[in-house]
Amino acid sequence: MPHSSGGGSSFGGSHGGGGYHSGGSGGGSSQRISNRPFPGSHRYVYYRRGVPVYYYSTSVAPNPVFILFFGVFFTFITTFIALIIFMTSVTTPKKVNGYYDYDIRIEDNQSILGDTTQLNNTLTKFRDTTGITPYVLTVDRSTWDISEYSYNMEKYAYNKYVKTLHDECHWLVVITYNNSNDWFFEGMQGDNTDNVLSEKKANKFNKELVKNIKESNDVSQSLNNAFDSSLSYLMDKEVDKSAIGSGCAISLFSIGCISVCIYAFIKSKGRNKAVEIKSDEKETVCAYCGGRYILSTVISCPHCGASISKAERKEAEENSAI
């Protein structure tokens, strides 16, 4: 079904067609870790460069391999999404192709266009370059400003397109011109023209046509110039800046999350080897190397390998019991 390419009038300048949005969300979970005890927490110890490190938590830290896997998986997904966004943010217009009615129509019911030879030549050039066949139609205001079309020129243009044109490759431009203070136009484009006649480019055309009519009050010349100059930009590549922005935002978010994963991985590496200990258990100093350790977590000194005698173990247990 065709849709509006926007329009303009002597009253409010130009206006555009429609738009669309998309969005997304994410989430996660975490394990509470603290340097101080909290309700429901247990005391844990692990060794960092031979020195016991304590922390309080409800459970042993998650497996670092899981964090690493999550990080790699997340990076893969977000990079893939960002790549697709970047790739689709640049549109290269392709000439509209297909078997359809290529006849250029200029129907001047208001007799305001005068000699249309030049306009016809420009519209032919426009069709041969873009593959879109233009249809220029001038009608009296009484044709569309009636209840049948809800006093709406866009509704009239839509009806006219659907009834007259039997493909989606045309661009119908309806114009009503009474005098310099009373004129309107409305565009209706087939779906197959979207690739060339994007919303942004149609808006540019509308603005130019409004400017031309305001300056010259010559509708034929204004149309001719607007169509002619549109050929200088219609087939240009188009970059969607908002999509590039979303792609960059996703990339930044991804980098942030990866950093958190790497940080969590490094942190959990030691904690993963942590052992739960009694909340009052004290450190033991090795008699041979001076290294510190928690007796209940080892069978020999973790620093020099010196064996721990039964007497030492008993003494430590008695100390912690006091």
Ligand SMILES: [Zn+2]
């Ligand atoms: Zn030792």
